[in-house]
Amino acid sequence: MSLLQNSDMKSSKNDILLFFVMIALGVLLILIFSNETKVMGDRVRVTLNGNVYGEYPLNKDDTFTVSSEHGENVICIKDGEVYVESADCPDKICVKHAPVHYDKETIVCLPHRLTVSIISDKEADADAVSE
Amino acid sequence: MNRYSRQTAYFFTVEIFNMKKKLFSVALVVIIFSAIAYWAQKSMPQSASADFFAMDTYMSVTAHGKGSEKAVQEVKQAIEALDESLSVTKKDSVVYRLNEIKSADLTPDTDLLIEKSLKIKKQTAGAFDICIYPIMKEWGFTDKNFKVPDPETLSRLCDELKNTDINIDRENMKISLSENAAIDFGGIAKGYASEKARDIICQNGINSAIVNLGGNVYALGHKSDGNNWKVAIKSPFDSEKKLGIVSVHDKAVITSGGYERYFEKDSVRYHHIIDPFTGYPADNGIVSVTIISDDPTLADALSTALYVMGKEKATDFWIKNSGLFDFVICDETQNLYVTEGVADVFTSELRYEIIKK
Numbered sequence: 001m002s003l004l005q006n007s008d009m010k011s012s013k014n015d016i017l018l019f020f021v022m023i024a025l026g027v028l029l030i031l032i033f034s035n036e037t038k039v040m041g042d043r044v045r046v047t048l049n050g051n052v053y054g055e056y057p058l059n060k061d062d063t064f065t066v067s068s069e070h071g072e073n074v075i076c077i078k079d080g081e082v083y084v085e086s087a088d089c090p091d092k093i094c095v096k097h098a099p100v101h102y103d104k105e106t107i108v109c110l111p112h113r114l115t116v117s118i119i120s121d122k123e124a125d126a127d128a129v130s131e
Numbered sequence: 132m133n134r135y136s137r138q139t140a141y142f143f144t145v146e147i148f149n150m151k152k153k154l155f156s157v158a159l160v161v162i163i164f165s166a167i168a169y170w171a172q173k174s175m176p177q178s179a180s181a182d183f184f185a186m187d188t189y190m191s192v193t194a195h196g197k198g199s200e201k202a203v204q205e206v207k208q209a210i211e212a213l214d215e216s217l218s219v220t221k222k223d224s225v226v227y228r229l230n231e232i233k234s235a236d237l238t239p240d241t242d243l244l245i246e247k248s249l250k251i252k253k254q255t256a257g258a259f260d261i262c263i264y265p266i267m268k269e270w271g272f273t274d275k276n277f278k279v280p281d282p283e284t285l286s287r288l289c290d291e292l293k294n295t296d297i298n299i300d301r302e303n304m305k306i307s308l309s310e311n312a313a314i315d316f317g318g319i320a321k322g323y324a325s326e327k328a329r330d331i332i333c334q335n336g337i338n339s340a341i342v343n344l345g346g347n348v349y350a351l352g353h354k355s356d357g358n359n360w361k362v363a364i365k366s367p368f369d370s371e372k373k374l375g376i377v378s379v380h381d382k383a384v385i386t387s388g389g390y391e392r393y394f395e396k397d398s399v400r401y402h403h404i405i406d407p408f409t410g411y412p413a414d415n416g417i418v419s420v421t422i423i424s425d426d427p428t429l430a431d432a433l434s435t436a437l438y439v440m441g442k443e444k445a446t447d448f449w450i451k452n453s454g455l456f457d458f459v460i461c462d463e464t465q466n467l468y469v470t471e472g473v474a475d476v477f478t479s480e481l482r483y484e485i486i487k488k
Contacts, residue, residue: 014150014153018156018157021157021160025161029164032168047182049183049184050181050182050183091275097370098370098371102371105371106189108188108189110187113184115182115189125361125376126363126376127354127360127361128341128343128350128361128362128363128384129346129348129362129363129364129365129373130346130348130362130363130364130365130385131364
């Protein structure tokens, strides 16, 4: 009798094991489904020639230089906005562009093939801008 | 004692057997769950985008669905190839050769584009004209060496424009231009590129994509959540603001604005949308025209044509062709006009007038 009880206890131990395995599986599944490690909050994405050069948090003030064979752009993140502080491109359209902070807003420097755009986790109010 | 130990051994074996069974079921559960997870991830909506520079602008194509990566790469290649053949500045392009020696080989793209351009020129009574290139060149809009041409030169070029002729010889696969003619697909090429992009994406079996060729937008199908695509129209007065949003599916949303490209001389602003009848930048009070249409190529050309026409003529033109397109027009006193076909899908914080037939 006592042995049977013992056996029951063992099997309930296995049940507990199974329980934990299921929880571990659940966690694993969540990890798999959220396949990308998401950076929370708005961020600035810089691309060169269509390739991502880097991503930077919008809420952390920062100034950095992006240089390529085409030239240099100094990008400044300040007070939750990003703008091109200076550039050695011929038209300076990127420098004249107003600071951006809304989702999908983009500053383009055509001569340097550089873009600076905002990526937001908040729902965007537009999917594209016709201009 | 012996009996007892035998019993213990018996129970012990059962125990191990049970444990093995449990372990086995746990392993089975793990395998099944992994399989489900793998399958779920595989069948989860995929998406891909390509961002690139072509036609002197920044382009972004995003497609959702199986095979989207292949589709966007094909779009990128097709548009880059189109740029190579339609550019007015690249020395080995078809258009460059045509403008230089007035004759070039007919390609499927140039055939379609010329035919469509001539059709739209006729429809718009000359407000859209690809032969405007010599005038654009005179202003420096083609190479950014801006200058204000003298009035005599402009009136001579406008007279010449009236007598230009484009000939398509399909038998010998040749295009030819009359003596003083030169063409520029600048007012229609991006629309045509959007159309190509749409066709390529559809051929790949994808029904959800947003194509943005430097502000010329085409919205294919619906978003992955089933809603319409929201396309904002940029404000001509403040680049941070918008005139409004149109919620659409399977539509091109293409805007022409004097604010896009211009230069200033003696504190006068000269923009790039030239009136083919005067040779000067269109000056009729309009500051932005957005065309919403099923046909991206038509939308691109009409955004220029209606800008040149002015609000009254543009309205008349729409009344006659309301089946083809809708518009959103903004004038310099910030009046906003929206045709009734898009009134239901247009939202704005600004006041606007709905134009009815």
